[in-house]
Amino acid sequence: MKEHARQARAENRIIGLVPTMGALHRGHLALVHRAKQQCSPVIASLFVNPKQFGPKEDFAKYPRNFESDVEKFSAAGIDSLFAPDPDEMYPPVFHTYVTVEALSDRLEGRSRPGHFRGVTTVVMKLLQIVQPHFAYFGRKDAQQARIIMQMVRDLNLDSEIVVCPIIREADGLALSSRNAYLAADERRAATVLHRALTAAREELSAGVRDTLQLRTVLQRVLNSEPLAAMDYAEIVDADTFEPVARVARPCYVLLAVFFGKTRLIDNLYIEPAGPGAHEDFVYHL
């Protein structure tokens, strides 16, 4: 892979990387489509990274569909697939970790200790191996994307991180490989994430800026769903991921909710509108 990337760099080609853990859905393929608009070659990686799963998490049962993933990637038009062996990525003597402090401690980091350290370490390795000019991540994992951007900036990496919109099912559920874990009743209940975010967006459109009020709305909708057990529902600054009292700059409404043993996340991105817009914010669901 390194030799392949070196060759592409030597030919002045623009390398795009779409890092995945496989179990592909249209969200991943949207990243490939976006990459193909900017890059050639587009290289996808498929690696279920053991370091980003906690000891009690779902590493062993994480969905693995290598053959069908290869078909999907191929149909989407990637140029190469990098699917390394875990023993090659993490040989027996392996000691080095990349950590992004502060941003990694809250929210997903607090609920999943060590998760982001595993993510930043593997993404660093992938960026070094593939040497992409652009690397594509989904906004569903908003905190992850923010942390990776911080890593790239702090360590002077030569790759630009591109964050792409959330892709949803017709009923609003954000696509996730973990949706496959849901039983039929949990799958129906899981639309509550989108319903809660939609309710928050309606409040925002009506001019509500107080985040206590917005969180009350989120909790009311989440509580209305008996199969949903909230992990967190926060409105945070999009740069620091610290909770804010009022929506006055770019923010995220972040949700993490359990349905049985399956933990799903979703978010609403609140971005200041451009000059001359009707509203002061634009809401990305």
Add this chain to the structure above:
Amino acid sequence: MKEHARQARAENRIIGLVPTMGALHRGHLALVHRAKQQCSPVIASLFVNPKQFGPKEDFAKYPRNFESDVEKFSAAGIDSLFAPDPDEMYPPVFHTYVTVEALSDRLEGRSRPGHFRGVTTVVMKLLQIVQPHFAYFGRKDAQQARIIMQMVRDLNLDSEIVVCPIIREADGLALSSRNAYLAADERRAATVLHRALTAAREELSAGVRDTLQLRTVLQRVLNSEPLAAMDYAEIVDADTFEPVARVARPCYVLLAVFFGKTRLIDNLYIEPAGPGAHEDFVYHL
């Protein structure tokens, strides 16, 4: 610097990096000479890295001689000097650190908490900015060199680490920017490092392999010098930096000793001799 390195890479030139904190001595210049044998351009960096000094260490008073360093680098024939501003290397929002576990916890890492995290983080940044094919480090900082090699391997970096011999004064004192701190009597006392290592080498040449016996010799020589206060004297595996009971594979004899407030380190590298040699080991002082 990044643009400069990109250009050199695009021209298929071999980039060599000699990272320094300035206060140059012949040890640094030997790295430049070695780099010039393999690389063009040879890029030196000069950056007194605040992150590798502990809160009670000598960051503020670390010797800084920018003008004379530039002259020395220039006379040694470097092609470019990278001397970034601390605020540019570490802007106000900076959160990312590279850590090498296990290897960073012992010896220098134990005596200087956080030191190696600062080293690996800044070296990672320098390697990303300068994109060298080869980067040159002195063997005096043997544990540092080993840790950086582990980082390069674990994170799949595109640079090869070259470790160069210790350069010494006529009386055996290893060159170090910190030698400038020594008062005249401390300077005389500091030769005890080399005397202790020489005594250990004599025992080794006589066939001694038991490290308890070797440490007794080291301590006896160090104790003979009233101005020397030992921090540690260990014989460790050259790969793991864990103490060994017998010398049977590549090892380091490592010393860290205080002379007043000045802490100096030195080492003897024990390498298995090639086939047909008179002795089973070669000793690099």
